[in-house]
Amino acid sequence: MTAAAVRAPGAGRGRDLGRTGFVLYLTGGTLAALIFLLPLAWAVLRSFMPNALVTQAPSAGDFSHLTTANYSGLIQTNDILRYAANSLAVAVGTGLLTAVIATMAGYGFARFRFRGSGLVFALVLVTMMIPFQALLTPLFLEMHSLGLTDNLIGLALFYTTFNLPFGVFVMRNTFLQIPWELSEAAAVDGASAARTLVSVLRPLVVPGIATTVLYAFLFSWTEFVGALTFITSNSLYTLPLALLNMEYGSVGQVNFGYLEAGAVIAMVPCVLLYVGLQRFYIRGLVSGVVKG
Amino acid sequence: MTPPGNVLSRPRAARGGVRTGRRLGSWGTRVLGRGLGARRSRTGMLLVTPAVAMVGLFVLFPLGFAVYISLTDWPLIGPYHFIGGQNYSLLVHDPQFIHSVLFTLLYTAIVTGPILLVGYGMAVLVRSGRFGSVFFRTAFFLPFIVGLATESFMALLELQPDSGAADYVLSKIGLAHANTAWTVDYGLALTAICVFVIWFASGLTMMLLMAGMQGIPVELYEAAEVDGASWWQKEWRVTLPLLRRNIALALIISVIGSFLAFNQFYILTEGGPGTSTQPVVMWIYEEAFVQYHLGYATAGAITLVVVIGIISAVQFFLLRDSDSGRSRGDRRPVRRPVRRPVRGTRR
Numbered sequence: 001m002t003a004a005a006v007r008a009p010g011a012g013r014g015r016d017l018g019r020t021g022f023v024l025y026l027t028g029g030t031l032a033a034l035i036f037l038l039p040l041a042w043a044v045l046r047s048f049m050p051n052a053l054v055t056q057a058p059s060a061g062d063f064s065h066l067t068t069a070n071y072s073g074l075i076q077t078n079d080i081l082r083y084a085a086n087s088l089a090v091a092v093g094t095g096l097l098t099a100v101i102a103t104m105a106g107y108g109f110a111r112f113r114f115r116g117s118g119l120v121f122a123l124v125l126v127t128m129m130i131p132f133q134a135l136l137t138p139l140f141l142e143m144h145s146l147g148l149t150d151n152l153i154g155l156a157l158f159y160t161t162f163n164l165p166f167g168v169f170v171m172r173n174t175f176l177q178i179p180w181e182l183s184e185a186a187a188v189d190g191a192s193a194a195r196t197l198v199s200v201l202r203p204l205v206v207p208g209i210a211t212t213v214l215y216a217f218l219f220s221w222t223e224f225v226g227a228l229t230f231i232t233s234n235s236l237y238t239l240p241l242a243l244l245n246m247e248y249g250s251v252g253q254v255n256f257g258y259l260e261a262g263a264v265i266a267m268v269p270c271v272l273l274y275v276g277l278q279r280f281y282i283r284g285l286v287s288g289v290v291k292g
Numbered sequence: 293m294t295p296p297g298n299v300l301s302r303p304r305a306a307r308g309g310v311r312t313g314r315r316l317g318s319w320g321t322r323v324l325g326r327g328l329g330a331r332r333s334r335t336g337m338l339l340v341t342p343a344v345a346m347v348g349l350f351v352l353f354p355l356g357f358a359v360y361i362s363l364t365d366w367p368l369i370g371p372y373h374f375i376g377g378q379n380y381s382l383l384v385h386d387p388q389f390i391h392s393v394l395f396t397l398l399y400t401a402i403v404t405g406p407i408l409l410v411g412y413g414m415a416v417l418v419r420s421g422r423f424g425s426v427f428f429r430t431a432f433f434l435p436f437i438v439g440l441a442t443e444s445f446m447a448l449l450e451l452q453p454d455s456g457a458a459d460y461v462l463s464k465i466g467l468a469h470a471n472t473a474w475t476v477d478y479g480l481a482l483t484a485i486c487v488f489v490i491w492f493a494s495g496l497t498m499m500l501l502m503a504g505m506q507g508i509p510v511e512l513y514e515a516a517e518v519d520g521a522s523w524w525q526k527e528w529r530v531t532l533p534l535l536r537r538n539i540a541l542a543l544i545i546s547v548i549g550s551f552l553a554f555n556q557f558y559i560l561t562e563g564g565p566g567t568s569t570q571p572v573v574m575w576i577y578e579e580a581f582v583q584y585h586l587g588y589a590t591a592g593a594i595t596l597v598v599v600i601g602i603i604s605a606v607q608f609f610l611l612r613d614s615d616s617g618r619s620r621g622d623r624r625p626v627r628r629p630v631r632r633p634v635r636g637t638r639r
Contacts, residue, residue: 112336
């Protein structure tokens with residue numbers, strides 16, 4: 001009892017563990033981290049094994065036969081670079097479009113008064129609760145009649161729409177956090193709304209934009225069910241569709257070496273982006289709206 | 293960064309926005325006259341138009357259209373007829389649809405608890421900002437970032453009989469035969485996919501709970517320590533009650549995610565063996581784009597939208613009105629007229 005009473009301030013959430021506690025924390029954390037990281041690291045290792053070894057039980061000797069054959073084979077026979085480029089184009093397009101539209105809307109909702117703005121904002125937020133998985137049939141018919149099915153631009157528009165509610169929410173919060181004096185001073189000096197945004201507010205909203213782009217990119221880079229529904233031409237496949245084609249579309253045996261290498265190609269950008277930009281990601285998580 | 297107290301304040305934020313907007317409006321009118329106020333109003337509307345148009349075109353219109361399609365016998369090609377509620381009455385008696393609903397519920401029931409428990413445990417581990425906690429947090433969250441589709445392809449390889457890592461490891465410790473074919477047996481496939489999804493999704497729950505835990509004032513723990521509370525007592529009496537809303541949010545996000553499961557089943561089992569591991573979204577997809585029963589599939593989809601809508605409504609209800617007595621000062625300011633001075637101090 002007294003030991004608890006004399007603890008230093010800031011001890012609250014258990015910062016003072018004592019030596020044993022700290023060792024336990026490190027051991028437990030490391031073991032848990034291994035459970036989450038090992039399968040991913042193992043996949044990377046597997047992708048450098050020849051296909052003949054991938055389809056056999058793993059053994060220690062396998063690691064002396066590492067090769068890039070799966071990657072070169074994928075590039076030559078499976079055109080994986082084209083599929084990666086499709087995924088990249090869709091993800092970057094979605095990210096940029098979402099950023100532009102969400103920034104405009106966030107600015108509008110946060111800094112301007114107009115009739116019904118609260119209602120319209122609530123409407124945009126509520127659409128976050130409508131799962132796109134349940135709208136595949138009407139979306140398919142609608143996009144088909146607009147010429148947007150089997151079309152990467154159509155796919156990017158679809159992804160952008162379902163990223164917008166989150167993006168608008170984040171950007172509106174971002175604008176609300178900027179001191180009013182800045183835009184008021186700009187307005188007094190005669191700056192237009194666009195001018196204020198570009199010259200005065202831009203540096204302050206960049207973190208919000210980074211959050212929006214990051215979420216949109218990660219969402220669309222390997223989104224599966226929408227791409228499966230809206231894309232039919234082989235040449236327009238995104239990475240998950242190309243991998244699915246390797247799984248089910250191939251005649252005879254699945255080439256697991258290629259499949260693993262393709263999955264690693266799909267994984268790497270996510271890992272790099274997240275590890276590099278995670279403060280923006282977490283900023284989005286704590287902003288109050290989360291995509292499941 | 294937004295204070296963690298805002299995590300659950302969607303409705304409040306919505307109202308705050310209206311009020312904030314009004315401030316500049318009145319300021320604009322006062323200082324610069326009515327002409328500019330009207331112009332600002334028009335600018336605001338123009339700014340939000342693209343977002344509203346996109347949402348209207350690709351969410352609200354399809355939603356209304358879906359209701360209409362679900363009342364017809366819409367095929368992919370050819371004429372359709374209005375058949376009223378017939379699709380819905382067929383749905384209730386369709387053993388395949390019923391099975392997919394029950395299977396989705398079973399899957400949700402299995403994974404929800406473990407995801408919450410594992411996520412909570414990991415949040416406890418990383419919340420303190422101690423040495424190594426950022427690394428741990430990153431590691432725990434990485435599976436969620438990489439995505440279920442990509443990881444399902446990796447899992448497909450590791451679940452193969454004889455060559456997969458799952459069989460290799462489990463046979464070494466005597467839990468399975470080295471030639472267990474995980475993806476072609478109902479029970480094995482469900483087990484493997486549940487373990488896989490718990491591994492994938494716990495990181496998100498961790499993040500949501502961690503944000504909430506870090507928002508709890510340290511003073512509360514200090515006070516508990518002065519009173520001689522043990523670690524368990526602090527967790528049980530301080531953390532859990534204050535974390536109720538975060539837990540509710542994490543649970544609802546997790547349940548909705550499970551209801552919408554598709555990738556892992558489509559890639560790993562393709563709904564098989566037979567259609568035994570077919571969740572609802574896969575039933576909709578197959579019925580619409582393989583069987584071409586668009587009207588019928590859409591009736592199933594509308595059912596799903598309604599169920600998820602109800603869960604979301606429960607979310608709003610829980611997060612707005614539960615445990616108001618325990619709230620911290622910034623939790624429910626909407627109904628308090630003293631809000632304005634608080635904002636004034638921020639200027």
